[in-house]
Amino acid sequence: MNIALVAHDKKKDNIVKFSVKYKSILKNHNLFATGTTGTRIHDVTGLEITRYLSGPLGGDQQIGSLIAYEKLDLVIFLRDPLTSQPHEPDVQALLRLCDVHKLPVATNITTAEILLLSMNKNPDWKAIKAEY
Numbered sequence: 001m002n003i004a005l006v007a008h009d010k011k012k013d014n015i016v017k018f019s020v021k022y023k024s025i026l027k028n029h030n031l032f033a034t035g036t037t038g039t040r041i042h043d044v045t046g047l048e049i050t051r052y053l054s055g056p057l058g059g060d061q062q063i064g065s066l067i068a069y070e071k072l073d074l075v076i077f078l079r080d081p082l083t084s085q086p087h088e089p090d091v092q093a094l095l096r097l098c099d100v101h102k103l104p105v106a107t108n109i110t111t112a113e114i115l116l117l118s119m120n121k122n123p124d125w126k127a128i129k130a131e132y
């Protein structure tokens with residue numbers, strides 16, 4: 001699968017912890033990330049990650065472009081719901097595109113675990129998307 005990993009600053013420790021916990025799964029997939037998130041994950045896990053610009057500098061839009069071209073299978077975007085973001089329109093645009101393209105997207109860690117584990121185990125998940 002092609003998986004995007006993105007996290008707001010207060011959620012970066014969580015996405016790093018998640019990446020360490022699931023490194024054995026993540027290493028078998030193609031990983032994409034916004035700049036700082038990707039660097040944090042790579043530095044701790046050594047996972048190969050295609051890194052884009054930092055989110056506030058256009059990285060969310062670059063991930064959005066991958067979504068628009070249907071290049072991604074899963075987006076894990078650990079949002080910080082308690083802090084306003086200067087690039088909130090970009091965040092909304094990325095999440096909107098996930099819905100436009102019926103892309104599985106997790107915005108909190110519990111959903112992230114459930115989606116990664118179930119999609120990794122069940123390669124037939126694409127049939128759900130195709131059915132509707």
Ligand SMILES: O=C(CO)COP(=O)(O)O
Pocket residue numbers: 006007008009033034035036037038053054055056059060087091
């Ligand atoms: O801001 C972000 C998501 O909106 C994430 O960007 P960074 O990974 O560069 O911090």
